[in-house]
Amino acid sequence: MVATMYAIDDLSDAIDVTRNFLTPVDIWMWLKLAIILLFVGGVTFGGPTVPTGDPTGFDAVTTEEDVDSLEEFQAEWEAETGEEFPVDDLIFAIAVLAAIIIGIWLVYAFIGAIFEFVFVESLRSSAVDVRQYANRNFGRGVRLFGFRIGLLLVLSLIVGGPIWWAVSSADGVSASLAVLGVAYVGLAFISALAYVLISRFTTVFVTQIMLGEERGVLSAWSRFLPTLRANLVEYAVYVVLVWVLQFVVSIGYGFLVAIVLVVLAIPFVILAVIAAMAGGTVGLVLAGAIAAVGLLCGLLVVMLIRVPIDSYFRYYGFLILGDTNPDLDLIPKQRAAVRSDGGEPDAGDAGDTDWDDNGNDSGWSNSSWDDDDDGSEWDDDDDESTRNDDNDRGGW
Numbered sequence: 202m203v204a205t206m207y208a209i210d211d212l213s214d215a216i217d218v219t220r221n222f223l224t225p226v227d228i229w230m231w232l233k234l235a236i237i238l239l240f241v242g243g244v245t246f247g248g249p250t251v252p253t254g255d256p257t258g259f260d261a262v263t264t265e266e267d268v269d270s271l272e273e274f275q276a277e278w279e280a281e282t283g284e285e286f287p288v289d290d291l292i293f294a295i296a297v298l299a300a301i302i303i304g305i306w307l308v309y310a311f312i313g314a315i316f317e318f319v320f321v322e323s324l325r326s327s328a329v330d331v332r333q334y335a336n337r338n339f340g341r342g343v344r345l346f347g348f349r350i351g352l353l354l355v356l357s358l359i360v361g362g363p364i365w366w367a368v369s370s371a372d373g374v375s376a377s378l379a380v381l382g383v384a385y386v387g388l389a390f391i392s393a394l395a396y397v398l399i400s401r402f403t404t405v406f407v408t409q410i411m412l413g414e415e416r417g418v419l420s421a422w423s424r425f426l427p428t429l430r431a432n433l434v435e436y437a438v439y440v441v442l443v444w445v446l447q448f449v450v451s452i453g454y455g456f457l458v459a460i461v462l463v464v465l466a467i468p469f470v471i472l473a474v475i476a477a478m479a480g481g482t483v484g485l486v487l488a489g490a491i492a493a494v495g496l497l498c499g500l501l502v503v504m505l506i507r508v509p510i511d512s513y514f515r516y517y518g519f520l521i522l523g524d525t526n527p528d529l530d531l532i533p534k535q536r537a538a539v540r541s542d543g544g545e546p547d548a549g550d551a552g553d554t555d556w557d558d559n560g561n562d563s564g565w566s567n568s569s570w571d572d573d574d575d576g577s578e579w580d581d582d583d584d585e586s587t588r589n590d591d592n593d594r595g596g597w
Contacts, residue, residue, distance in 0.1 A: 208439040208521060209438065211521055211524065214520055214536070214540065215517040217539035218519075218538075219509060219513045219516050221538060222327055232505075233329045234323065234508045234512070235505045235507070235508055236504070237316050237320050237331065238504055239504050240313040240316040241313055310346060310350075311342070314345040314346035314349065315338060318337075318411075319334040324512065324516060324532070325531045325532055341408075341412065345408065345411070348419075352400065356392055356393070356396045363381070367381075367382075402436075403418065405515065406521075409529065409531050410425055410529060412531070432525040436525075439517075454506065457506060458502075462503070465495070465498060465502060469494070469498075470495075473489075523536060
């Protein structure tokens with residue numbers, strides 16, 4: 202019998218599960234999901250992305266022409282103003298601006314880490330309750346945020362360390378430095394690839410285990426690693442398919458967003474022009490307000506378009522994890538609803554990992570989903586957030 206390749210079969214099942222989750226269309230639920238995705242994925246699909254730029258760092262090397270231009274600018278400044286160029290003030294202003302940007306990014310990333318679990322809870326329970334899920338998963342969000350920052354710092358040290366050494370100690374370009382530069386490019390590529398894979402697996406799979414078994418990030422990774430090692434081919438195919446699908450979908454997504462934004466912008470542009478032509482401060486303020494409302498509406502539409510896309514890719518990850526290890530399945534009901542076999546994996550498949558003894562995970566017998574009496578928050582039969590009424594899609 203041909204072995205089942207879950208990474209392929211689950212592509213179609215994820216469509217069915219996503220359709221069941223998002224239909225019948227509930228505008229209020231879609232709006233809440235759009236707000237969640239604004240923090241979870243930003244303007245991209247999935248979790249954190251790899252920092253871009255020249256991996257060699259040679260573009261940052263200052264040339265003699267740059268120095269001459271800077272000196273000429275300083276001389277021109279002093280000639281026109283009669284004062285010395287305020288280098289210290291400029292450095293201070295740049296530092297303050299950088300601190301503000303980093304602070305805003307940290308707040309955004311912190312909220313995004315919490316909302317990762319809000320999104321997972323919403324997909325699992327088929328109901329969206331932002332306040333309840335955020336309060337319930339605040340601690341997990343803090344741990345995920347810390348893990349992501351630590352991972353980013355490690356990548357920054359690996360990528361930035363050699364650049365700092367080259368800039369601070371090298372006297373000029375030499376043959377040995379060129380060889381090290383080639384090696385550095387390979388190191389940067391491997392490090393970036395590892396960062397992307399760890400980030401994706403943490404966001405898509407490890408967060409499920411953190412939620413289902415009430416674990417920290419590292420503990421959830423230790424729980425996930427045996428499944429990953431036992432199903433390397435499945436997860437390798439998953440990564441390739443996701444990257445290919447996201448590339449294809451992003452093209453269609455880009456065209457759709459462009460068309461929708463152009464159509465949406467037309468009435469706002471007309472109203473803003475009319476307001477501006479009215480003249481006076483009031484007209485300009487009104488035009489600015491209309492433009493701001495138009496931008497917010499455009500952002501909302503973009504996020505609404507992303508709702509089914511992000512839900513699909515995340516459900517795909519749910520199905521992969523549950524098929525490769527049924528003990529880690531967070532959506533057994535949704536899985537059973539779209540499969541004629543009731544959602545059960547084939548006997549003897551890859552889901553039987555080397556640490557699972559006769560279906561009994563004795564090493565984790567006290568987990569929150571193995572104890573029938575602990576009243577765990579994720580239990581579908583008792584979870585008040587689970588949608589029992591088709592008209593109840595959760596509160597805010």
